[in-house]
Amino acid sequence: xxxxxxxxxxxxxxxxxxxxxxxxxxxxxxxxxxxxxxxxxxxxxxxxxxxxxxxxxxxxxxxxxxxxxxxxxxxxxxxxxxxxxxxxxxxxxxxxxxxxxxxxxxxxxxxxxxxxxxxxxxxxxxxxxxxxxxxxxxxxxxxxxxxxxxxxxxxxxxxxxxxxxxxxxxxxxxxxxxxxxxxxxxxxxxxxxxxxxxxxxxxxxxxxxxxxxxxxxxxxxxxxxxxxxxxxxxxxxxxxxxxxxxxxxxxxxxxxxxxxxxxxxxxxxxxxxxxxxxxxxxxxxxxxxxxxx
Numbered sequence: 001x002x003x004x005x006x007x008x009x010x011x012x013x014x015x016x017x018x019x020x021x022x023x024x025x026x027x028x029x030x031x032x033x034x035x036x037x038x039x040x041x042x043x044x045x046x047x048x049x050x051x052x053x054x055x056x057x058x059x060x061x062x063x064x065x066x067x068x069x070x071x072x073x074x075x076x077x078x079x080x081x082x083x084x085x086x087x088x089x090x091x092x093x094x095x096x097x098x099x100x101x102x103x104x105x106x107x108x109x110x111x112x113x114x115x116x117x118x119x120x121x122x123x124x125x126x127x128x129x130x131x132x133x134x135x136x137x138x139x140x141x142x143x144x145x146x147x148x149x150x151x152x153x154x155x156x157x158x159x160x161x162x163x164x165x166x167x168x169x170x171x172x173x174x175x176x177x178x179x180x181x182x183x184x185x186x187x188x189x190x191x192x193x194x195x196x197x198x199x200x201x202x203x204x205x206x207x208x209x210x211x212x213x214x215x216x217x218x219x220x221x222x223x224x225x226x227x228x229x230x231x232x233x234x235x236x237x238x239x240x241x242x243x244x245x246x247x248x249x250x251x252x253x254x255x256x257x258x259x260x261x262x263x264x265x266x267x268x269x270x271x272x273x274x275x276x277x278x279x280x281x282x283x284x285x286x287x288x289x290x291x292x293x
Contacts, residue, residue: 030101
């Protein structure tokens with residue numbers, strides 16, 4: 001059942017399971033996925049006594065902006081602030097945060113900025129914080145090749161392509177990023193309606209343009225972005241899950257994880273692709289449980 005709550009600039013939609021009196025765990029999806037990525041993870045954590053919240057990020061599913069005038073930003077500071085606003089609106093803090101892709105970025109930054117509100121962090125592939133000051137520096141050609149979808153969205157042809165072919169675009173990325181995951185049509189079709197959100201295209205396009213300095217961010221998040229730009233470590237207990245079959249490329253070296261997460265609890269290596277919680281729900285739930293919520 002979908003619930004909603006006023007949280008900052010959003011009417012955030014979320015699903016809840018487990019014991020409301022249990023320790024809170026917030027599970028955050030990425031692009032282009034939605035809350036269905038956590039169905040089996042949430043069920044396992046609820047069985048262990050957790051109070052599980054799975055929100056739809058801005059631009060996805062039933063989540064809506066409260067004001068038509070609010071910039072449809074997809075920048076990292078906006079995602080993190082949305083998460084902090086949700087924690088406050090539901091009075092969840094301190095909560096365990098777990099996420100991948102966009103959701104992992106929001107979780108890392110929220111834990112970085114307000115560690116007192118975070119009991120622990122699970123992040124796929126480590127420190128998912130964008131170093132915007134170095135965004136214009138090219139990576140190795142092999143890594144650049146995997147980023148075609150980002151460069152496609154830098155132009156209006158890409159925006160129009162995403163607008164017209166939301167499902168087809170997402171399905172291509174699912175296949176490329178999780179080459180060994182034989183997801184069914186039913187699994188994809190369960191998520192695809194989330195891309196019909198009226199703000200989906202604007203939020204996604206802004207995200208992939210802002211991270212390269214091609215467009216300005218929302219001025220409302222300028223101070224947050226300035227704090228994030230210092231790239232401070234995340235000082236809450238952290239489990240870094242490395243997806244070793246991710247079609248976007250290999251995870252960082254474990255030594256890099258230790259630099260960013262001084263309280264690293266564990267670093268499990270999972271032989272799965274980008275959609276880690278959906279591909280390996282038992283192992284992902286086990287990773288969350290390592291924080292002993």
